[in-house]
Amino acid sequence: MRRFSVIRIRSLEHLFDLAEKGMTNPYFLAGGTDLLIKIKDDLLIPPFTVLDISGLQELRSIHFEQDYVRIGSLVTHGEIEKHPELRLLFPSLTDACHGVGSPQIRNRATIGGNIGNASPAADSIPPLYVYGAELHLVNSKGERWVKIEDFFTGPGKTIRNPVEIIKEIRIPAEKRDYGTYLRLGQRKALAISKISLALAGKKKNGSMEDVKIALGAVGPTVIMAVETSLYLRGKELSSEVIKEAGNIIEKEAEPITDLRSSKEYRKKMCSTLLVKALTNWKQVA
Amino acid sequence: MSDLINLNFTVNGEKKHIKLDPSMTLLEILRNILKLTGTKEGCGKGECGSCTVLLNGKAVNACLVIASQLEEAEIITIEGLGKGEEIHPIQKAFIEEGAVQCGFCIPGMIMSAKALLDENPHPSEEEIKWGISGNLCRCTGYSKIVSAIEKAAKER
Numbered sequence A: 001m002r003r004f005s006v007i008r009i010r011s012l013e014h015l016f017d018l019a020e021k022g023m024t025n026p027y028f029l030a031g032g033t034d035l036l037i038k039i040k041d042d043l044l045i046p047p048f049t050v051l052d053i054s055g056l057q058e059l060r061s062i063h064f065e066q067d068y069v070r071i072g073s074l075v076t077h078g079e080i081e082k083h084p085e086l087r088l089l090f091p092s093l094t095d096a097c098h099g100v101g102s103p104q105i106r107n108r109a110t111i112g113g114n115i116g117n118a119s120p121a122a123d124s125i126p127p128l129y130v131y132g133a134e135l136h137l138v139n140s141k142g143e144r145w146v147k148i149e150d151f152f153t154g155p156g157k158t159i160r161n162p163v164e165i166i167k168e169i170r171i172p173a174e175k176r177d178y179g180t181y182l183r184l185g186q187r188k189a190l191a192i193s194k195i196s197l198a199l200a201g202k203k204k205n206g207s208m209e210d211v212k213i214a215l216g217a218v219g220p221t222v223i224m225a226v227e228t229s230l231y232l233r234g235k236e237l238s239s240e241v242i243k244e245a246g247n248i249i250e251k252e253a254e255p256i257t258d259l260r261s262s263k264e265y266r267k268k269m270c271s272t273l274l275v276k277a278l279t280n281w282k283q284v285a
Numbered sequence B: 001m002s003d004l005i006n007l008n009f010t011v012n013g014e015k016k017h018i019k020l021d022p023s024m025t026l027l028e029i030l031r032n033i034l035k036l037t038g039t040k041e042g043c044g045k046g047e048c049g050s051c052t053v054l055l056n057g058k059a060v061n062a063c064l065v066i067a068s069q070l071e072e073a074e075i076i077t078i079e080g081l082g083k084g085e086e087i088h089p090i091q092k093a094f095i096e097e098g099a100v101q102c103g104f105c106i107p108g109m110i111m112s113a114k115a116l117l118d119e120n121p122h123p124s125e126e127e128i129k130w131g132i133s134g135n136l137c138r139c140t141g142y143s144k145i146v147s148a149i150e151k152a153a154k155e156r
């Protein structure tokens, strides 16, 4: 591989000092499973500086608090996937992380990197939408909290400044009745999602109360299926309702055609995945 | 480019102190500097698993780790599995089951199997398949590889 300049970041203060001095085209390196591929494929134009943040221990932990679960940005998909408490609270997220890449990739690839890379097909992002996650962004000038749906502006594009680090992701610690993540790819392992659906929902007195649905890989960013959610509110999980929800999401989703699939295929599959998710919910309920 | 860094890490139980470029991949360090050529390079992009080694006990693609990420790391490669002349039980099971054809994928495959069995000593067939889902083999069709891992698990 080509050689490039790398600075090993020792602490957030170290990062902020460097940022104040100014750097040419800085890129964070967490697990490196996206960034190193880009460098190998000559997609980053030199000169650039790689800031290796992988040694920042303070970004590696998961905290359970009264109101929030806080996940450090360097926590890997493998750690999330296997975490029993996270599985109970956020099954859509743990399902999604379980399917990322391969065991080797999941051992390195971080949730912060998945968000930072901002692919509309990134698996952890649709679940973070349905669970209402927020990102803690920090730089030498200050900090801010941003809702996940306000973070992305297009494929690979976000509102983040180059030296602003995603420190952690916090998710309201709210227990739902059901959560799932379904994805379609060329095969089970090592395939980018052609389309994916995250769903989390609550029930009250037998009817659905609050159902959130997010779709991955259908447009420039992940989208929420708002109309479909509105339709489901207050309804019972019957076969008719499930079928109708499938029709609504097919109309609601405005997918793109690209190398991996056509628009028509994606529309149909949005419906198929939703019907499958709701049917699974009906069966466990 | 970057200044060289002093890297302290352990490979197959041996402490190493080397000065090198922080952007060098672990795969390049193993093969070109330490001359441990058991770890193979296939795709160079995380897709094939032929470069799989253990980093702090976990299976990783050595082509996607760089030197700057390795301070104090413990690496085990295929060369570190056996004890002296004696090969590891997983290696033995691969030979006995006839799970090796051209052999190119096998070091990586065995390192993934080792990581799997360390974490889950008695995996189901499904769990074995999932455990080696990051390793491609062009020759065997996988079924003998799965049997070899089952055999190694039984004989532990």
Ligand SMILES: Cc1cc2nc3c(=O)[nH]c(=O)nc-3n(C[C@H](O)[C@H](O)[C@H](O)COP(=O)(O)OP(=O)(O)OC[C@H]3O[C@@H](n4cnc5c(N)ncnc54)[C@H](O)[C@@H]3O)c2cc1C
Pocket: A027, A028, A029, A030, A031, A032, A033, A034, A035, A036, A037, A073, A074, A099, A100, A101, A102, A105, A108, A109, A110, A111, A112, A113, A114, A115, A116, A117, A121, A122, A123, A124, A164, A165, A166, A167, A190, A191, A192, A193, B045, B046, B047
């Ligand atoms: C073979 C292979 C298979 C893959 N399969 C999947 C898959 O199935 N599903 C999927 O979603 N992805 C997949 N990926 C992509 C990748 O593994 C994930 O996106 C991963 O989560 C990236 O995390 P990382 O830590 O490796 O990121 P890095 O490569 O280190 O960083 C990615 C980007 O995010 C930025 N970044 C990283 N951390 C931060 C931070 N804390 N704050 C701000 N910016 C940050 C970096 O600057 C960089 O631009 C795959 C990749 C490979 C090579």
Ligand code: FES
Pocket: B040, B041, B042, B043, B044, B045, B046, B047, B048, B049, B050, B051, B052, B061, B062, B063, B064
């Ligand atoms: S060479 Fe590393 S995964 Fe293929």
Ligand code: FES
Pocket: B099, B100, B101, B102, B103, B104, B105, B106, B136, B137, B138, B139, B140
């Ligand atoms: S034995 Fe030839 S690639 Fe696996």
